[in-house]
Amino acid sequence: MNGPELWFLNRATGVVLLVLMTLSVVLGILSARSRVGRGTPGFVRGVVHRNVAVLSMTMLTVHVVSAVVDTYVDIRWWDAFVPWGGLYQPVWLGLGALALDLTVAIAITSALRTRMPRALWRVIHLASYPAWAIAMVHGLGIGTDRAAGWSLVVTGLCIAAVVVAGTVRVGGAVVRAVRA
Amino acid sequence: MSVLVEEGPRLLAHLDEGPQLVHHRRRHPAPADMTLDRLAAAAEAADLRGRGGAGFPFATKLRTAARRRAVVVVNLSEGEPASHKDEALGQLRPHLVLDGAVLAAMALGTRQVHLVLPGETPAVGERIGAALAERGSSDRVSWQVHTAAAGFVSGQARAVIELMSGRPNLPVTAWVPEAVSGYRGRPTLLSNAETFAQLASIWAHGPDPATMLITRAGDTDRPRVLEVVLGGRWDAVLSPAELARPVLLGGYHGVWVPAGALANRRIAGEDLAGLGATLGAGVVLPLPEGSCPVHETVRIVDYLAGQSAGRCGPCRLGLPALARALDDIDRGVGSGALVDDLAATVRGRGACAHPDGTARLVVSLRRWFGDELALHQRQECGHGVLAAAG
Amino acid sequence: MASSRLRVDWPSCEGRGLCHELLPELISLDRWGFPVIAGEVPEELLPAARRTVAGCPRLALRLV
Numbered sequence: 353m354n355g356p357e358l359w360f361l362n363r364a365t366g367v368v369l370l371v372l373m374t375l376s377v378v379l380g381i382l383s384a385r386s387r388v389g390r391g392t393p394g395f396v397r398g399v400v401h402r403n404v405a406v407l408s409m410t411m412l413t414v415h416v417v418s419a420v421v422d423t424y425v426d427i428r429w430w431d432a433f434v435p436w437g438g439l440y441q442p443v444w445l446g447l448g449a450l451a452l453d454l455t456v457a458i459a460i461t462s463a464l465r466t467r468m469p470r471a472l473w474r475v476i477h478l479a480s481y482p483a484w485a486i487a488m489v490h491g492l493g494i495g496t497d498r499a500a501g502w503s504l505v506v507t508g509l510c511i512a513a514v515v516v517a518g519t520v521r522v523g524g525a526v527v528r529a530v531r532a
Numbered sequence: 533m534s535v536l537v538e539e540g541p542r543l544l545a546h547l548d549e550g551p552q553l554v555h556h557r558r559r560h561p562a563p564a565d566m567t568l569d570r571l572a573a574a575a576e577a578a579d580l581r582g583r584g585g586a587g588f589p590f591a592t593k594l595r596t597a598a599r600r601r602a603v604v605v606v607n608l609s610e611g612e613p614a615s616h617k618d619e620a621l622g623q624l625r626p627h628l629v630l631d632g633a634v635l636a637a638m639a640l641g642t643r644q645v646h647l648v649l650p651g652e653t654p655a656v657g658e659r660i661g662a663a664l665a666e667r668g669s670s671d672r673v674s675w676q677v678h679t680a681a682a683g684f685v686s687g688q689a690r691a692v693i694e695l696m697s698g699r700p701n702l703p704v705t706a707w708v709p710e711a712v713s714g715y716r717g718r719p720t721l722l723s724n725a726e727t728f729a730q731l732a733s734i735w736a737h738g739p740d741p742a743t744m745l746i747t748r749a750g751d752t753d754r755p756r757v758l759e760v761v762l763g764g765r766w767d768a769v770l771s772p773a774e775l776a777r778p779v780l781l782g783g784y785h786g787v788w789v790p791a792g793a794l795a796n797r798r799i800a801g802e803d804l805a806g807l808g809a810t811l812g813a814g815v816v817l818p819l820p821e822g823s824c825p826v827h828e829t830v831r832i833v834d835y836l837a838g839q840s841a842g843r844c845g846p847c848r849l850g851l852p853a854l855a856r857a858l859d860d861i862d863r864g865v866g867s868g869a870l871v872d873d874l875a876a877t878v879r880g881r882g883a884c885a886h887p888d889g890t891a892r893l894v895v896s897l898r899r900w901f902g903d904e905l906a907l908h909q910r911q912e913c914g915h916g917v918l919a920a921a922g
Numbered sequence: 923m924a925s926s927r928l929r930v931d932w933p934s935c936e937g938r939g940l941c942h943e944l945l946p947e948l949i950s951l952d953r954w955g956f957p958v959i960a961g962e963v964p965e966e967l968l969p970a971a972r973r974t975v976a977g978c979p980r981l982a983l984r985l986v
Binding site for chain 1 (some may be wrong): 943944
């Protein structure tokens with residue numbers, strides 16, 4: 353199959369994925385704060401975090417399928433999982449595959465969360481930070497829109513969101529520890 | 533040793549003979565020919581209960597742990613600061629304790645025996661080390677020694693298992709009893725040092741008379757360890773003057789009994805049950821002359837609050853709050869209702885029984901010394917002991 | 923039918939209170955935000971109890 357529609361689909365899902373994954377990471381960071389009764393109930397935040405993550409997985413599937421099916425560039429289906437040996441932009445593609453692998457590991461362990469040791473689940477879940485960062489680098493490297501103004505704005509906002517959320521959480525913990 | 537040890541009828545018999553193996557073997561044959569049924573039967577005939585404080589029937593624990601790859605753990609760590617009986621046994625009768633452990637290991641078909649020594653009393657470790665050297669490999673058991681951290685909760689069963697596993701010596705949640713799944717998931721027979729000593733003594737000399745080690749502090753300046761016959765009278769432990777005062781029974785996790793309550797009772801669980809008390813870890817603390825039970829309890833609860841492992845919210849936050857609430861009452865500014873509320877809040881809401889034991893002590897104070905507490909709330913004291921006001 | 927109880931793994935619990943949000947019929951919070959479990963889980967609340975166990979961010983709740 354060929355045609356600009358697949359290409360647009362791939363690029364569009366790529367951008368949306370960046371935003372969704374940022375949102376998921378931010379929700380995950382902020383879920384550790386705050387007690388009952390203040391603002392959104394904890395379980396609601398947990399459910400939204402999970403739903404955003406699941407939506408990202410759907411988007412990721414479309415992103416990968418549209419790339420593989422498109423015959424304009426030679427991306428084989430296993431290039432989505434194996435970070436080396438790609439034919440089209442192997443370095444940036446490989447980073448995308450790596451981000452996908454980490455994300456799939458996180459997704460599977462999260463589905464099995466109550467059936468595995470919490471420490472193991474947590475270690476794998478922490479991989480969401482590198483997964484997000486690697487995905488962003490993949491987008492910047494392989495994306496053909498990277499120089500466009502809107503693309504830079506979106507990327508900048510995503511990075512800012514994660515940094516701010518992280519600061520709030522770490523700062524809150526520091527304040528609590530100092531006060532204790 | 534920091535404590536005086538008196539001669540007794542079984543465990544503390546013939547103290548003039550030293551702790552060496554040669555003396556011990558003259559009176560106690562080396563463990564041999566032991567099976568699970570034989571040992572369990574002997575423990576049942578003697579109604580042997582754990583001496584670590586909980587008083588759990590030993591035979592039941594033994595049978596529960598009798599599965600593949602069991603492990604025996606001897607707890608000499610004696611976390612209770614007012615108790616010195618394990619120290620006494622470790623120093624004076626180490627081979628009795630070790631014999632008991634070997635008997636249990638034989639009955640369970642295991643060679644793994646772990647000894648947990650008290651961190652605060654290195655002399656016990658030295659004596660045990662010497663005793664192990666004397667025995668050499670004659671027991672066909674693999675001895676492993678661990679040293680508990682100083683602190684009240686270090687001797688708790690799961691905390692001990694954590695220590696053995698190379699993790700911090702603090703309690704964790706037990707989803708099943710350690711006799712079912714403990715050290716590395718294996719059936720773990722973990723008991724107090726005195727329990728093993730009693731086991732060895734019962735096997736060698738039969739169940740009668742049933743005895744117990746008591747640690748008492750009182751009007752003499754050093755604590756004393758003595759061995760009493762269960763069912764005997766309390767004047768074997770306490771002077772008439774002390775019997776006429778309130779007594780803290782069991783340890784810091786024990787309970788108060790009111791003045792004179794022990795005078796006509798025997799040293800037996802049944803007699804004490806009516807007072808809401810048990811023998812616990814065998815600690816008997818008569819109220820010091822000129823002191824006040826409210827004041828003593830405040831001091832003890834403050835200590836217990838400081839001993840929280842800090843792992844469980846209700847204990848970490850509740851015990852200091854309880855200590856403060858009691859202190860407020862002591863100084864005449866507090867509320868009994870708050871104390872009751874906090875005591876009820878912390879019970880059963882921790883990985884170990886530290887909050888429960890503390891709450892029990894406080895509840896017993898409220899139960900028996902309502903008058904004293906009322907006096908304190910009017911800024912008076914029946915014993916003439918007033919904390920600084922304000 | 924075997925009865926079921928909710929038990930808290932206290933060293934893991936941080937008092938976030940999601941269990942109370944999800945199962946207020948059985949779980950209330952003490953003055954510090956830690957859960958107080960009121961009795962055993964009746965059969966009609968078992969599905970909700972399982973969701974509550976899964977909903978704890980610290981996995982500090984177990985159905986036993």
